[in-house]
Amino acid sequence: MDPHETQTPRAAGHAEVRIVAASPQAARAVAEILRHCFDATEQRSYPTPAGATRLHLTVDTEAAVGPARSRLATSRPPTGTGAHADET
Template sequence: MDRNEPEALPPPGYAEVRIVAASPDAARMVADVLRHCFAGGEQRSYPVPGGGTRLHLTVDTAHPAEPARSWLAASRPPSGAGPHAEEP
């Protein structure tokens, strides 16, 4: 892909994650943590010029696993907590 071309966006509800690490094991450990939080597809791994690994992973943000679901729920404001329409 030419660096001047716009990168294709993943489908709605998905995120592309790129992990760059000095070793394949370090990249896999980070990918494993993400897989515990989000459903995801197969990872793709590439060598980095000069050493290291670049790992690409697609995660499904619409179906978070329990750790992410808990964090997402806690980070959202509670519904109905604001003033009613008739209140100033």
């Protein structure tokens, strides 16, 4: 397990987000979009063994704005709840 990863959200209504991208610019672009929809912590980035960038941030889903707020209010529970093949 990576010591930088948080396995559980810090508080109810918060989600830990991990972005893996080929470049730091691509990871930051995705994080910026998330910040336009949710209150979020400052991102933390780490290099991956393959030379990509992994970026972590925490978003507050209870402080959603704009389209994210309406989408969260009408969304159904997720069907694929579990780790991806490369996660444990």
